[in-house]
Amino acid sequence: MAHAEIRLSGFGGQGIILAGQIVGKAVSVFEDRNATLTQNYGPESRGGACCAQVVMSDEEIAYPDIVEPDVFVAMSQEAYNKYYEDVKPNGLSIIDEDLVVPKAVKSGGRLLKMPATRLADGMGKKFVANIVMLGFLAAVSDTVSTDALKEAVKSSVPKGTEELNMKAFQLGYDHGKRLPAATPAGKE
Amino acid sequence: MKAEKSILSGKHFFQGDTACAEGGIYAGCRFFGGYPITPATEVAERMAERLPAIGGIYIQMEDEIASMCAVLGAAWGGRKSMTSTSGPGFSLMMENFGLGIMTETPCVLVNVQRAGPSTGLPTAVGQGDMMQARWGSHGVYEVIALCPSSPQEAFNLTVRAFNLSEKYRLPVLVMMDEVVGHMTEKVVIPEPGELEVVPRRESRVAPDAYLPFKPDADLVPPMVRAGQGYHIHVTGLTHDERGYPVITKEAQEKLVRRLCDKIRVNRKDILSWEEREAENADVLVVAYGITARIAMLPIQMARKKGLKVGLFRLITAWPFPEERLRKLAGTVGGVVVPEINYGQMVFEVERCVAGKAPVRLVSHMGGSTHRPEDILNAIMDVAKNK
Incomplete structure (x- = not known):
């Protein structure tokens, strides 16, 4: 994957920025390519729309801002409303289906719904919803390799929670692989 | 621990x-x-x-x-x-x-x-x-x-x-x-030792002969640390080599000129910048910090339109690399200076270009980086003057 842009969004407190950190680390440290992470959030640390933007490339990244995301992940309605129109025409949008009511998808674009928060809740740990979502992302998109993402998760989460987070990742991954439409998103 | x-x-x-x-x-x-x-x-x-x-x-x-x-x-x-x-x-x-x-x-x-x-x-x-x-x-x-x-x-x-x-x-x-x-x-x-790390320039002079503000040949005085047994006096007042206040124009001339000259005389050692295809460019973009990086996108866009566009990235803003920029100004068609302010380093650029080419500021009041097209438009615009 030469150049790709991912926008992860939700509300403050869901671990969106950490998810972005993990994607960027997977690409730059574990795949040894280049990635930049930039973030937008309001003054509040809980609530409010927040978003993590990762630009990845085999080349040097001159422009670290997102122009048109190839992949857009939304884990809150506010964030979805704010950003859904920016996604690339043939891009992939992923929503937490219990938290987001989607609007019309651009023709050629793809929308995948999955219950990250519900799945995490099923583990008794709602706060790993971000990692469930990353597992899902690994299953349905070829922007980042699954192994690199796993390594990045392990080295980014608090010590002692690695096993829990890997379980969450696997849960999201398996869910993604079970989806009938889970082929790599509209890159062709 | x-x-x-x-x-x-x-x-x-x-x-x-x-x-x-x-x-x-x-x-x-x-x-x-x-x-x-x-x-x-x-x-x-x-x-x-x-x-x-x-x-x-x-x-x-x-x-x-x-x-x-x-x-x-x-x-x-x-x-x-x-x-x-x-x-x-x-x-x-x-x-x-x-x-x-x-x-x-x-x-x-x-x-x-x-x-x-x-x-x-x-x-x-x-x-x-x-x-x-x-x-x-x-x-x-x-x-x-x-x-x-x-x-x-x-x-x-x-x-x-x-x-x-x-x-x-x-x-x-x-x-x-x-x-x-x-x-x-x-x-x-990098591993320890891979990058140069300059230690404190410590004085070897005995305490009774030590003058805390007596410079070496490069105009910089060696230093001691409080508690080492040296008697030192450190003040913001104009002082002599002992560090004691001397409120005269002669002491001011000697001290302040040296404080400035230790940077001016050694500027070649301090100066640092990066050039990307800056020689013989039609248009030279002078930028620094995030703006220098953002500028690479419009520079690439302009190159696709057939223009020779170079980047001169300030790494030391101060001292300003004026000799090099003055030289490049002699051959360049125009200069574009994007900064997230209403014009600051552009004044230094104008001073060096000295009327030899048009200099265009792309200002931005802050809150985000420039839109690439704003820098591109400025590049295309000064290129017309060539």
């Missing part, structure tokens, strides 16, 4: 602020006195986490005035020391930054620039402090200010800032911006 590795050699995915703190640690910084302020807080946060575990000291001071004082004091106590701030905090540090210049105190002051004036946009980018960096304290002096364009460079230039501060004995400025400070990217930290 569990022994922590002081230098985290290897590949990381770090914010610019974090990389800056790690650069300080690599250079041997073991004292940080600061007051948190967005977007520089993460520098302090990292230091608060790291320094106590590696034999260093982190103090959160009551404000930025005290922070700068603490940093100067720590340097005289023998530590390599630094602080970080932004916006109003930089203004508050200016007075004691001048004290650091006058007392020739090696230390590093990091400014992660946000949009001002006043409290402005606390969480968003600006480049409006470039002239304040040069002239923000009162009186006659020279400064060194470095401008990183990436987290990796935030690491490397903080190491260099410490080296220059030790070599020339003055507070050195690292003029970051919010985007570079908060952007996360690959940062490779």
Whole structure:
């Protein structure tokens, strides 16, 4: 994957920025390519729309801002409303289906719904919803390799929670692989 | 206490602020006195986490005035020391930054620039402090200010800032911006010893013969540390080589001229910039910090339209690389200067270009980086004049 842009969004407190950190680390440290992470959030640390933007490339990244995301992940309605129109025409949008009511998808674009928060809740740990979502992302998109993402998760989460987070990742991954439409998103 | 590795050699995915703190640690910084302020807080946060575990000291001071004082004091106590701030905090540090210049105190002051004036946009980018960096304290002096364009460079230039501060004995400025400070990217930290680390220039003269402000041939005096048995007097007043106040125009002439000349005479050693296809360009873009990086996109767009566009990226904003820019100005068709302010470094560029080519400022009041098309339009516009 030469150049790709991912926008992860939700509300403050869901671990969106950490998810972005993990994607960027997977690409730059574990795949040894280049990635930049930039973030937008309001003054509040809980609530409010927040978003993590990762630009990845085999080349040097001159422009670290997102122009048109190839992949857009939304884990809150506010964030979805704010950003859904920016996604690339043939891009992939992923929503937490219990938290987001989607609007019309651009023709050629793809929308995948999955219950990250519900799945995490099923583990008794709602706060790993971000990692469930990353597992899902690994299953349905070829922007980042699954192994690199796993390594990045392990080295980014608090010590002692690695096993829990890997379980969450696997849960999201398996869910993604079970989806009938889970082929790599509209890159062709 | 569990022994922590002081230098985290290897590949990381770090914010610019974090990389800056790690650069300080690599250079041997073991004292940080600061007051948190967005977007520089993460520098302090990292230091608060790291320094106590590696034999260093982190103090959160009551404000930025005290922070700068603490940093100067720590340097005289023998530590390599630094602080970080932004916006109003930089203004508050200016007075004691001048004290650091006058007392020739090696230390590093990091400014992660946000949009001002006043409290402005606390969480968003600006480049409006470039002239304040040069002239923000009162009186006659020279400064060194470095401008990183990436987290990796935030690491490397903080190491260099410490080296220059030790070599020339003055507070050195690292003029970051919010985007570079908060952007996360690959940062490779070298093994200890791989990068040059300049130690304190210590005096070998016996205490009874020691003159604390008697310079070596390069105009820089060697230093001692408080408590070593030397009798030293350090003052912001104009002083002689003993460090005692001498309130005369002769003492002023001798001291202040040397303080300036130690930078001016050694400028070739200090100056640093990056050129990308700058020779014989139709249009030269002069930029620094995040703006130099953003500018690469419109530069590439203009090249696709057949224009020869070069980049001249300031790494030292101060001293300004005027000899080189003057030379390039003789052959270039036009110069474009994007900055996140209403024109600051562009004045230096205009001074060097001296009417030989049109110079176009692309201003931005802050809050975000430039739109690439605004820089592209300026490039296309000055290219027409060729």
